[in-house]
Structures are given as C-alpha cells and as structure tokens.
Amino acid sequence: MTVLHINQLSKRFGKFQALKDVSFSIEKGEIFGFIGPNGAGKSTTIRTLLGILKPSSGSASIFGMDVWKESVSIHERIAYVPGDANLWPNLTGGEVIDLFLKLRGSHKPEKKQELIERFQLDPSKKCRTYSKGNRQKVALVAAFASDAELFILDEPTSGLDPLMERVFQECVLEAKSQGKSVLLSSHILSEVERLCDRVAIIRQGEIIESGSLEEMRHLTRTNLVIETKEPLNGISSMTGVHTVKETEKGTALQVDAEALDEVIKKVSTLGIVRLESTPPTLEDLFMRHYEGTGSDQA
Amino acid sequence: MSLKPFYQTGSLIKFYLRTDFLKILIWTISITALTMLTAWAFEDLYPSEAERLAIAETMKNPAMTAMVGPGYGIENYTTGAMMAHQMLLFTAILAAVMTILMTAKHTRGDEEDGRAEMISSLPAGRLAPLTSVLAVVGLSQLLLAVSIGTALSGLNIESMPPGASFLYGAAIGGTGLFFAGVTAVFAQLSESSRGTSGFAFLILGVSYLVRAIGDVSMETLSWLSPLGWALKTEVYVSNLVSPLVLLSAGSSALALAAFGLMLKRDLGSGMLPSKPGRSNASPLLLSPFGLALRLLRTSVIVWAVALMAIGASYGSVLGDLESFFSSNEMLSNMVNATGGLSLTEQFISMLMAIMSMMAAVPALMFFYKLKSEENKSRMENIYARAVSRQKVFLSYLAVAVVFGSLMMIIATVSLWGASVSVMEEPLGFAVVLKSGLVYLPAIWVMIGIGAVFTGIKPGLTGLAWGYLIYSFLVVYLGGLLQLPDWPGQLSPFGHVPQIPGEEISWLSLMILTVISLALTIVGLRGYQQRDLKG
Numbered sequence: 001m002t003v004l005h006i007n008q009l010s011k012r013f014g015k016f017q018a019l020k021d022v023s024f025s026i027e028k029g030e031i032f033g034f035i036g037p038n039g040a041g042k043s044t045t046i047r048t049l050l051g052i053l054k055p056s057s058g059s060a061s062i063f064g065m066d067v068w069k070e071s072v073s074i075h076e077r078i079a080y081v082p083g084d085a086n087l088w089p090n091l092t093g094g095e096v097i098d099l100f101l102k103l104r105g106s107h108k109p110e111k112k113q114e115l116i117e118r119f120q121l122d123p124s125k126k127c128r129t130y131s132k133g134n135r136q137k138v139a140l141v142a143a144f145a146s147d148a149e150l151f152i153l154d155e156p157t158s159g160l161d162p163l164m165e166r167v168f169q170e171c172v173l174e175a176k177s178q179g180k181s182v183l184l185s186s187h188i189l190s191e192v193e194r195l196c197d198r199v200a201i202i203r204q205g206e207i208i209e210s211g212s213l214e215e216m217r218h219l220t221r222t223n224l225v226i227e228t229k230e231p232l233n234g235i236s237s238m239t240g241v242h243t244v245k246e247t248e249k250g251t252a253l254q255v256d257a258e259a260l261d262e263v264i265k266k267v268s269t270l271g272i273v274r275l276e277s278t279p280p281t282l283e284d285l286f287m288r289h290y291e292g293t294g295s296d297q298a
Numbered sequence: 299m300s301l302k303p304f305y306q307t308g309s310l311i312k313f314y315l316r317t318d319f320l321k322i323l324i325w326t327i328s329i330t331a332l333t334m335l336t337a338w339a340f341e342d343l344y345p346s347e348a349e350r351l352a353i354a355e356t357m358k359n360p361a362m363t364a365m366v367g368p369g370y371g372i373e374n375y376t377t378g379a380m381m382a383h384q385m386l387l388f389t390a391i392l393a394a395v396m397t398i399l400m401t402a403k404h405t406r407g408d409e410e411d412g413r414a415e416m417i418s419s420l421p422a423g424r425l426a427p428l429t430s431v432l433a434v435v436g437l438s439q440l441l442l443a444v445s446i447g448t449a450l451s452g453l454n455i456e457s458m459p460p461g462a463s464f465l466y467g468a469a470i471g472g473t474g475l476f477f478a479g480v481t482a483v484f485a486q487l488s489e490s491s492r493g494t495s496g497f498a499f500l501i502l503g504v505s506y507l508v509r510a511i512g513d514v515s516m517e518t519l520s521w522l523s524p525l526g527w528a529l530k531t532e533v534y535v536s537n538l539v540s541p542l543v544l545l546s547a548g549s550s551a552l553a554l555a556a557f558g559l560m561l562k563r564d565l566g567s568g569m570l571p572s573k574p575g576r577s578n579a580s581p582l583l584l585s586p587f588g589l590a591l592r593l594l595r596t597s598v599i600v601w602a603v604a605l606m607a608i609g610a611s612y613g614s615v616l617g618d619l620e621s622f623f624s625s626n627e628m629l630s631n632m633v634n635a636t637g638g639l640s641l642t643e644q645f646i647s648m649l650m651a652i653m654s655m656m657a658a659v660p661a662l663m664f665f666y667k668l669k670s671e672e673n674k675s676r677m678e679n680i681y682a683r684a685v686s687r688q689k690v691f692l693s694y695l696a697v698a699v700v701f702g703s704l705m706m707i708i709a710t711v712s713l714w715g716a717s718v719s720v721m722e723e724p725l726g727f728a729v730v731l732k733s734g735l736v737y738l739p740a741i742w743v744m745i746g747i748g749a750v751f752t753g754i755k756p757g758l759t760g761l762a763w764g765y766l767i768y769s770f771l772v773v774y775l776g777g778l779l780q781l782p783d784w785p786g787q788l789s790p791f792g793h794v795p796q797i798p799g800e801e802i803s804w805l806s807l808m809i810l811t812v813i814s815l816a817l818t819i820v821g822l823r824g825y826q827q828r829d830l831k832g
Contacts, residue, residue: 051681052682053830054828073684075681086678092575094579095583098578098583099589103586104683124576124577128490152682
C-alpha cells in the first residue's frame, strides 16, 4: 500500500526553480531515505508535503489525500521533526511537547514519559536555555510519542550526541516494526544506510537516482582488493575497471557491475592469493553523483 | 602567586567601549535632545508668568503628583521648575532603563551566551569583566550628565543657570548609575539575563510606586526610593546636592556587593534558585488561541498598564479644565451656543480619538505576532500538525480584536475614574463609555488592514503603521491646522461620531464594522493560499 506518492512535483520561487519534476513514493512499513547536499531541495520537498508551500505544478498525496487541500486531515496521521527546531524561548520543553501532541490530536501519555527518559530531556527547563541537541529532543519526543502512521524527519539528528543518535535509530526501527512508514532526510549517510530500505538522491531540485540500496549498488562499482601469484598486468586497460592502485594488501580497484564477470575470469587464471570484495557504500554512490556535477561544469 | 582580580581591566574597558560606543552615543544624544527640546518648548509655549501659573494649576492634583513627582517651586513656576517637575523623573527613568539593559547584557548576558567563559579563559582577572562593565556604564552616565548639563546651560534660559543644569544632569546620571549597581547585583543572583534585567526593572517599578505613594501621602516614604532621591535635589528651585551623595553612596555599596557575590560564586551559576518551569502544559495553553495569548501575555499586561496611565492622566486634567472653562464667561457663553454641553464634554471626544489610536497600536501588534512567528520559522511547528491556517489566523485575530478593544475600554474607564475624583460636576459613566466605545470599529478596521497585508503581501505590513500615523496626524492636527475635511475622511478614525457632541450615527459605525469584516475575509483568503516562510 502506497502511503506517500509524489508525481512530477515542481516548485518555483520567482525565477528560481527549487524543485523540478520530483517523483517518488513510499510504501507502508518502509523507511525511505532522502539524501542530497545542502540547498538541493530536500526541505522544500518536505515543506510542500506539509502543505506549507503550494506546488507550482505536479501533485503529491499522503494516504491518498492531496497535501495542499487536505493538509489538516493528513496531519492528524503524521509526525514531523524539523532539522532546526525553532521553539518559543519562554515556554518549557514539557509545555511545547504537550502543545505539539495536543495540536496533532491523539497520543499516549505514558509513551511521552518513557521517551523523555530515554532521550534524557529535562522538560522543566525553558526552551531558551536548551542547546541545539536538546531542542531536537523536544521535537523528537513529540513526534515519537504520537501514534502517527507516517514520520517525516528532516535531518532530525543534527546536534544530537552519538548516544542519543542511537536512541533515535532505535525509535525509528521500533516505528517500522509497528508497520509505520518513515521519510528520513539526512546528511548522515551511515545512518541512512543502516536504517533505510530505499533511498532517493536529489541534486539541484531533481531526483537523480532512487531505488533500494541493493539496486543502486548493482548499478555501480564494486570495490575489489586482489593479490595474485602472477603479476596482475593489463588489468587497468580492461573496460569497466577504474582507479587501480597498488596497496600493501594488494591491488585495489573498482569494477563496474557489468564488467565484474570478465575481471574475475581473468584474475582467476593468475592464481588468487586473496580476494576482498566490498559493496560500495552509500557515500561512494553519493560522491559519484556529487563529483559528477563537478566534471559536468568543468 | 597573587590572584590579581583586576588584571586586564584596562583592556576590557577599551573593548566594551568599542562594542558599546555607538549604543552609548545614540542613548546620550536621544536623551539630551529630548531634554533640550522640552526645555525649549516650555520656554516657547509659556513665555509669560500668567501662562505658567495657569499650567501650574493643572498640575496641582494628586494624580499628577503621583505620576511626575511633587512640584517644587510650583508657586513660582519658572521654566526651570517646570522642567524639574515634569521631566526630571521621566528622564531619570530613561537613564535607568539604559543602564539596566547595558549592564545586564554584558554581565549575565555574556555569561549566558558563553562569552564570559571565553574572556575568563584568557589571562584576565576574576573581577576584571564586572569592573570594566561598571566602569563603561559609569562613563556613559558621566557623559550623559555632562551632555545634558551642557545642553541645558547652552539654552540660556534665565531660570536655568549652568550650575543647576549640571545638577539636573547629575541627578539623571546618578539614577542611571544606581540602577547599574542594582543590575550588577542581580546579575550575580539570577541565572539568566532575562531574570537579571527583570529583577532590576522590578526594583525600578517598585521605586516608582514607593515614590508615588510617598509624594502623595507620606513624604518620608519617598526617601526610600532612589527615584525620590533624584527629585529631592529640587533642581532649579533649591538646588540640593546632598541627595546625590545618597545616589553615589548607594551605587558604590551595590557595586561592592556585586564584587563580593561574584568572588563567591562559580561562573555560570546563580544564587537565587532558578525555579524549574512546568513539566506539563496547562490545558489553557493547548490551542492556537491559548498559545497566541501566552506569547502575548506580557505585552498585553504592559499595554494595559500604559493605557490605564494614559487614561488616568487625561482624566486628571479634566477638573482643571472645568474650572478654567467656568471662570471664563466668554467661553461659557460659547458652550450654551452649542446645545447645553459643557466644553469638557466636547473635549472628551478629542481625547477619545487620541486614545483610540494609541489602543490601535497594541491591537495591530497583537495581530502582527502571526507574521513575526512565521518570520521566526515557528509556524511550521503548528502547521505540521493538524491545525488549519484559518484556525491560527482567527486565533490571532481574536486576540487582537478582544484585547485591542479591551485596551480602549481600559483607557476609557480609567479616564472616567480619574475625572470623577477631580471634577466638581463629574461626567456620567455612560456618556464617557459611549464616547470611547464608538471608536472600537475604527480600531477593528486597522486590524483588518493589517490582516490584508499579512494575508496578501506580508512584506508590506509596515504600511499599516504608516496609515495609523497618517490617521493620527490628520485627525489630531486636522482641527488645529484647519485642514479641509477630506484628509480626515480617508482615515477610519475620521468617520467616528463625536460623542457626546454629535448624535450617534449607527450607520457609519455599521459601515466601519462591515469594512473591517470584509478586509479580514480578504486577508484570510490570501493567507490560506500563499506560501508560508516557515
């Protein structure tokens, strides 16, 4: 069942095209990663999904309802955490959490107490005295204490320490285990890699790649480290082989998925001493696109 | 190794002078200019003794004494005596506000924001920051005193000789210095900069009240207030220096106390227990309306007190106006010519127009909170939840309409209350209330204009303020300057029937109300359709 569906969404601010034909969808029970550099359009997409910005063209729906026209009914069933929680300096954290929960609708009081303890938040302090991380905790507690069906998280862990980041990841996985869906926009690629089932990469307002990590890896290069009895000559001239480097452990290289078969055939004839293969990390995937922009412009 | 608590004070003084130079200059020039202009205006407006004595009459009532202080030399009301009576207290309070803000910012404010930590990690003495802040604030007050003294001497007004003018300046600077000391002490006790300035302002308020009660009924009580000390100099009348000794001794004692407390505590900690806030929200907070009201609470209270004071001060002069009018036969004849109404009653309508435009200021400010919350990216907290734009818009509108109207009612009732105590033939409550309430629809139109800008062109919301200033100029000055009718009719305040002088015109009130409703609907529709900043 599709929880969120974005179809050819575009958003202009005057002459500036912030989003161009963005499309993706999120299925029930799925954690969807949304990554891209600063200013690529992640937050604009999310604000459009929240009905704060009006789409210039295209459409987006959550639970089958239009995000602009039926935002209030949608918001009864979602929870949102911004990347920089701007709170009211003279309200306490506890007051803000209660306000957020009340404005959303239903929630579970015992869940709120449990989360306040897990995130080690002092709710009796005024928001003015909170550090950035503590303000994020306020937003996170309010989100996870709700019984939302879809969580929209926009760089939710900025300012959190590694311990709290782990608590956050637990919360996300618990939500998933209860059949809830998550849209996670993040800078921390290891976090996305650990949590997400599928990922979309956005660059300059356009989705440049999306799919499961497996699919994306399949489309890209595998890292190999090879040590052979006989010298590994001529491998760098093979098609689909990149960045060949001699290291202490052996020859390190990257191979396109379609060339992998040829390379292994050749290497196996040379007497393999060791062969290490690591799938590309999300960072590799991301950097490849990112570097791509550099060479396009050059 | 010695502790060297004052090490590097000199460098820090230079540093604070550099950061605060412009601020000190602006405060000093503004306060000096205000003082000079007032003295010049007094001399210009009341050149003859008879005119000054007439003004002195209007000042001889408890309400005025409570507000501005006792009138020393009111029997021989020279321009100098008038300045000391009507301006000294007010200007001394301004100086106190200046030093409270400056001191709080550089003591507890720096500590709260972590700047103090940076400085204390450098080779600087433990007391050096506090000493240099107090030195800079002290210098600023010296500058202020000298600047006011020089400016007033320079006016060459006979009743304001140079020596006394410098005493006038010193009383103001001395008050500023005293409150710098008060703030420095609270900076040690309180844990936040808001708490620090809050406590200092509380002491300023209590000083004002104690002096007001003392001046009206019990003179010894005024000696307990530092603001009382400033007035006890009786500048331009008796020119007493001894109260200044009290001010400077008090300031020194407070500074010493602050040093003592500073040495005893850790950086970043306070001595007053900071009371933890609520861990759970009160049910009253849990709605867009409740939140709007909570965010505007302090502002509502401050404006209510201000409009109460304005109403009371207008009301308190009505008694003298009455006796002035009745002693003048020619004027009394004119009164009969306009249909049995006293001039005082006709004057009321003008006062109501002014007060309604003052009440329109908080009304519009309360509504504009909707926009300032959006500019601070706090609205996305609300709109990411199940709350419609209409609900939030109407919540702020409700706060603006209800509390904006309440401001006008407070001013009106307060005017009536003060007038009853000073008039021989008191005005009827119903008449006064009616003459005030008819202005409410004009206030609503101003809110409606604010709503249109907020909804359609949030960048232009400032234009509503321009329109209010325009209204003030044409309605208030229109009569004085003999302007034609049309400029006044471009303002909603120009269409309000002048009760009790005129018949109540339900039609114009209805039209104003309908216009305000229409503007609000246009604003709401725009607000529902546009992108929000956050």
